[in-house]
Amino acid sequence: MNAIYSIVRRDLLLAMRRLSEVLALLFFFVIVTSLFPLGIGPEPAMLRKIAPGILWVAALLATMLGLQRMFAVDHADGTLEQMALSPTPLVLLVTGKIAAHWLTCGLSLVLLAPVLGIQFDLDRSALGVLMLALLLGTPLLSLIGSIGAALTLGVRGGGVLLSLLVLPLFIPTLIFGAGAVQAQIEGGSPSGHLSLLAALLVLAGFFAPWATTAALRIALE
Amino acid sequence: MLKAEGLTCARGERTLFTNLTFSVSVGEWLHVKGENGIGKTSLLRLLTGLAHPVTGQILWNDQSIQEDPAVFRQDMLFLGHHGAVKEDLSALENLQFAAAIDGIKLADATALQSLKRFGLLGREDLPVRVLSAGQKRRVLLARLATRQAKLWILDEPFTALDVKAVELLNAALAEHLAGAGMAIVTNHQTINIPGGRILQL
Numbered sequence: 001m002n003a004i005y006s007i008v009r010r011d012l013l014l015a016m017r018r019l020s021e022v023l024a025l026l027f028f029f030v031i032v033t034s035l036f037p038l039g040i041g042p043e044p045a046m047l048r049k050i051a052p053g054i055l056w057v058a059a060l061l062a063t064m065l066g067l068q069r070m071f072a073v074d075h076a077d078g079t080l081e082q083m084a085l086s087p088t089p090l091v092l093l094v095t096g097k098i099a100a101h102w103l104t105c106g107l108s109l110v111l112l113a114p115v116l117g118i119q120f121d122l123d124r125s126a127l128g129v130l131m132l133a134l135l136l137g138t139p140l141l142s143l144i145g146s147i148g149a150a151l152t153l154g155v156r157g158g159g160v161l162l163s164l165l166v167l168p169l170f171i172p173t174l175i176f177g178a179g180a181v182q183a184q185i186e187g188g189s190p191s192g193h194l195s196l197l198a199a200l201l202v203l204a205g206f207f208a209p210w211a212t213t214a215a216l217r218i219a220l221e
Numbered sequence: 222m223l224k225a226e227g228l229t230c231a232r233g234e235r236t237l238f239t240n241l242t243f244s245v246s247v248g249e250w251l252h253v254k255g256e257n258g259i260g261k262t263s264l265l266r267l268l269t270g271l272a273h274p275v276t277g278q279i280l281w282n283d284q285s286i287q288e289d290p291a292v293f294r295q296d297m298l299f300l301g302h303h304g305a306v307k308e309d310l311s312a313l314e315n316l317q318f319a320a321a322i323d324g325i326k327l328a329d330a331t332a333l334q335s336l337k338r339f340g341l342l343g344r345e346d347l348p349v350r351v352l353s354a355g356q357k358r359r360v361l362l363a364r365l366a367t368r369q370a371k372l373w374i375l376d377e378p379f380t381a382l383d384v385k386a387v388e389l390l391n392a393a394l395a396e397h398l399a400g401a402g403m404a405i406v407t408n409h410q411t412i413n414i415p416g417g418r419i420l421q422l
Contacts (some may be wrong), residue, residue, distance in 0.1 A: 006321035010307070017309040017348075027312065078303025084267055087295040088325045219273045 003088040004096040011100030012030050021066065022104050027110055029062040033116045042123040051120030052130070052181035056129065059109045059134060060170050065139045066105050070097065070149040071216065084220050098146045098209065104136030122185070127193075129184040137205040139179040143201075143208035144169045150215035172200060210220045222246045223268070223372060223403060225400040227277035229384055230263050237263055238422055241277070248416055250394070250404035255422030261407040264422065265376050268405060269299045281372075298370035300378060307403075308350035312341050315349060327367055337365040338390055354381045358377050362386075365393055366416070368409045373397060379412075 015022055036054050037047055073095075074080035081091045113134050114127040122130065148166035152158035180193035228241040237260030245251050250285075253261050268279060270286050270293065279286050286293040292415035303337040306315045310311060313332055336345050339359040347356055358381050365373065379387055395414050406412065 010318045078305035
């Protein structure tokens with residue numbers, strides 16, 4: 001447990017010292033979601049209709065941006081090798097790294113989303129559901145993404161491969177996440193979608209670190 | 222005691238060495254020699270458990286290292302080609318985080334002592350990125366003192382070190398061996414430490 005805490009702290013400290021990388025990702029999220037209302041025009045009904053999809057796709061692409069660096073930096077400077085040789089099980093350290101990725105990337109998207117949602121004329125309840133859906137969905141993206149990041153580690157042109165590998169796996173999260181907000185806007189109940197997101201999160205939370213660990217060991221060999 | 226029995230290593234299509242058998246006991250160290258590209262680093266990676274041999278097995282205290290890797294990793298410290306230090310963290314932070322990740326409690330005083338020993342006192346709070354190549358290497362070597370491992374596996378540890386640092390590392394190695402340690406070192410130059418055997422690949 002102490003080792004997980006340490007690795008989360010180390011990665012957060014590193015992120016703080018390289019703030020530009022996190023900011024670039026958030027800037028991307030803000031720009032993409034702001035360009036749509038500007039391009040489509042001030043038509044509240046239309047904006048409300050497209051809001052969930054656009055916010056979710058932008059969050060998904062923003063997550064993709066930083067995904068490749070999740071293990072690549074540690075791999076390049078040799079710290080990943082040291083982690084694999086540490087007496088602490090690698091799966092715990094990997095879990096810590098995924099948590100740190102979510103805290104720097106996912107959590108900031110969750111916090112920014114309601115502000116950006118105002119541009120799409122979403123009411124308070126819809127913004128609440130959007131935040132909740134992102135709160136369940138973004139860790140899921142980090143978890144699934146970590147498998148792809150580990151599988152493409154050390155591969156030349158890994159960025160493209162990573163997108164091809166991971167984006168299809170992101171689709172269920174996108175459907176349920178956007179679906180929850182859509183349901184709330186249309187006056188239905190988002191609980192079905194949210195429950196499915198939570199179920200996916202539990203499933204991925206259990207299996208993804210193991211898959212990532214196995215992929216990392218192959219990459220290091 | 223580390224024992225390697227009938228190791229065969231292949232990288233891709235090329236077989237690097239076959240049927241390699243040797244052992245290292247307490248107080249001994251092994252000097253792995255050979256031309257560039259002959260498989261020294263590959264051998265060390267096999268011994269750490271990062272890579273797997275095509276045939277043969279590696280035993281630590283008569284137990285295969287694949288069987289109970291956690292026990293072996295507790296006793297072993299591998300320093301490879303890479304710096305294995307974070308450029309944005311200071312030397313002290315690097316040591317502390319490395320220890321915390323390994324689940325070892327490291328007091329600040331011990332960490333500073335170790336940095337002092339390798340001549341980094343006064344630079345412990347600088348980000349490693351501003352240190353010279355030799356100093357970065359010294360940060361890594363400071364881990365030798367803080368990690369308390371029985372078996373050191375060092376890949377070209379003398380790279381980029383000045384005369385003073387070479388002496389420091391030699392002294393650290395000799396002290397480690399005298400304290401019932403073991404070491405496996407690759408290096409192109411001769412190292413003058415008693416208890417050494419040469420493995421020519």
